[in-house]
Amino acid sequence: MTLTPSTLFARETIWQSWLDIEATLAEVQADMGMIPDWAAQDIRNAASLDVLGADALRADIAITHAPVLSMSRLLAQEAGDAGAYVHWGATTQNVMQTARILLVREADAAIRAALDLALSRLADMAETYAHTLMTGRTNRQHALPITFGFKVAGWIEELSRSLDRLEGGARRLFVLPFGGAVGAMHAYGGQGKDLNDRLATRLGLSPMIVAGRAVNDIFADYAVQLSLLAMSIERIAGEIYLLMTEEIGEVSERLDTGTMGSSTMPHKINPKYVVGVLSSAMELRCLAGTALETGRSSHEGDAVPNQLVSNLLDRAVPLAWTLSESFAALLGRTQVDASRMAANAHLSGGAITTEKLMMMLAPNTGRAEAHDLIHHALEHHAGPEVTVADAMLADKAITAHLSEGQILTALDPAGYIGDSARIACEAAALARGLIKAD
Template identity: 55%
Template sequence: MNDITPETLFSPRMLWQSWLDVEIALAEVQAELGMIPAWAAEGIAAVADVDTLGLAALEHEAARTRAPIHALTRVVADRAGPAGAWFHWGATTQNVMQAGRLLLMRRAHREICAHVAGAVARLSDLADSHAETPMIGRTNRRHALPISFGFKVAGWIEELDRAVDRLLGMERRVFVLPFGGAVGAMHAFEGRGEEINRLMAARLGMRELLVPGRAVNDIFADYVVQLALWATTLERIAGELYVLMGEEIEEVAETLDAGVVGSSTMPHKVNPKLVVHVIAMAADLRAAAAPAMEGALSVNEGDAAANHLVARTLDRACPLAWTLSRRFEHLCANIAPSPERMAANLVASKAHAASERLMMKIAPELGHLAAHDTLHDIVAEPDISRETIAQRVVALPQLKGRLTLDEARDALDPVTYLGESARIARQGAELGRALADRLRGSE
């Protein structure tokens, strides 16, 4: 299944093959335990391939019986000869279908992690190279204090680090083997159910379940909810980039090819192309959380209605998460910051964003509250210049001439008032590179 893509992840061919892979593992383990003949396991493995069995034959039999795994058993039995009599020994449909789907989900999960690693590595470079690039910070969509662009990116990296913790942390809960027969109590395994589960889980790279039943839909809900949270993080970052790309701000742009057209009507327009797809796809993925949780409300020891809902939700959510992560990596690779525009917006800001520093300089003489209120009243005057602010503050009688005009001017310079942005940005870059290495190591 080397040709797997988001588009083919849960295609009929991939699903049938994943089920066959589970059946091969079952036969080999049962042969190892002496439950079926070794030659039978070999015969099953020899034909358990979609291309060998024929996708059309499998689909035809499934359409006739409306029972895909029963259809699989019939087709394999016809093709494997005597070995086919030992196929699907003691298993049940939901065991095979859920385990197979989990194998495909894990493949997608590895690809998601790889794309995340690429995105975080790029953001780490941006945080490092722009650790001291000044820009205006914004709160409540208004100018606040100066920061560096690297500081902003470091915040994205740390948020991604938390999101990745959730993604990787759920692996031990989600990638488990639900293989316990008709109701999960391993009735047909001759008292060897625990051994079968242990050996199959090892072969398939999964963990064991104490109760490997058919009502374990919470694990699928867990995965989709984590994907929805992941999408929320990507959407927040992309949404902020989208705002920074606006005509009035223009602090960030996308690197696009020369022939890109923004509008069929307006020749002058070149719209953002990459970020909008990330935002739309992330919103779509977030919406998958609700039906996934609904599907977790299965009844008794098995519930086909809940299973169908879970399968439908996974069919959308997993390929979408893979594509979204790939698109996000592409977006990060094509982020083009504009330090010149950031500096221009900062200097042109009417918010006098470094006023906090001047306030802290006069607070020892006036007290913090009085210093705040005095400066607030001064800067509230329409179109007041920094020079006028500096002159009025220096002239305050409470200061008794202890603050010079040059000191007041310097305090109001927003370009030099970045707090610890540079340190935080560089540490964010280190965090990002370690995260990228961690993700690559998990593949």
């Protein structure tokens, strides 16, 4: 079955994942001589929800309130004589946690694929708009000229850190928490470590020294990394959303023909994709607090945080999957209005480049004095009909050191973008280097 965010932790998906664990356990135990080969084969043949019947399993769980017990009981019945070897030395939490980790791994691969697509699109943006002039903003006010590629570079580098954290969380999570009733492999005599190592290898997981059932920090860790990923995506999408404001109008969404904006205002075409990304990101980010509650388990087993872990993952992982795909889709529909960016960069009449003017004055006056001279000129020569250039040229303390040509050239935003273009191209290369090959 092809998994999707909506089916990842569906009841039938989880039940089948438990059956798969039971069958794999039996096969490994048969390889080790713990149980007969024929028993492992018969258990594998019976380990299908289609064979057991979802309705029968559901009915038994309603009676026992012990889902894995009900599953192993029905599996034993369907396996015939091999049923005597079902769930050999295992405990409920071994099966549940291992199965859930394997399902998270499937989702993690899908999340990474979506983020790779997002990285590819961000790399294209950074390169395409490496020289595209726009206004840099600090405290939501015009600061210095930058390029749109530079802005995207910041998004790329932040996303690269999110990926690094997520990969670390995945490495720590994709382990085998299979240690029997309390984690010390009591039922397997001296073969416990060998069984654990072999089962981990078969499932593509890493073995643990203490494969206990109260080990929830690995789940909390991964969920927190997802929340941090959501935080970064939210910041990026939030900037895009703000740049879509009509008063700014520097980016927009490419919408399909026939898309409607408002049921009452015919002129409106509301953003469609960015709002969904922001909503999902906010929801996922807020699950970090819940994740930190899951690690408060006691002794060698505690059902309360274990149930909380399941509920957390049920929400966080599909949400992260959907968010990552929606984010990539948003980037694929983001359109840049370079002319509007340039126009906005010139709104201050060159005021956003007065740092350049200050640095040209500084060798003659000192940096602090140069700063105050320019600030004084802007403050005392301002007026509705006075441009920034007029104010600078009217101030003799400035013209004593700089010519009219130097002043006018310095006030051109396009000539003061720093290393924006270089940084944009370096970030594009970083993004492409992070993309995993198929």
